[in-house]
Amino acid sequence: MKTNDLREKSVEELQAILDETQLNQFRLRMAKATGQLGKTHEVQVARKTVARVKTLLTEKQGNGQ
Structure with missing residues (x-):
């Protein structure tokens, strides 16, 4: 799945x-x-997708800093 999606x-x-x-x-x-x-x-591919989704979750939840 693409990051933009x-x-x-x-x-x-x-x-x-x-x-x-x-x-x-x-x-x-x-x-x-x-x-x-x-x-x-x-x-x-699955491992990279998991990492991509986790990164976006962190961004959306505001846990970056």
């Missing part, structure tokens, strides 16, 4: 996306560990 979302929507993405990331890691994942780059 995520910026338009509310904090509640971002939190829901974060939960969904973290669950997907966990499933991808388990599939990779058991050798069932063919596209291993998806783990890195």
Whole structure:
């Protein structure tokens, strides 16, 4: 998901996306560990998406400083 699309979302929507993405990331890691994942780059994409959403949540919540 692109950052510009995520910026338009509310904090509640971002939190829901974060939960969904973290669950997907966990499933991808388990599939990779058991050798069932063919596209291993998806783990890195999921990790970067989680980081992107967390960054936007911090910005929107005003916890930067």
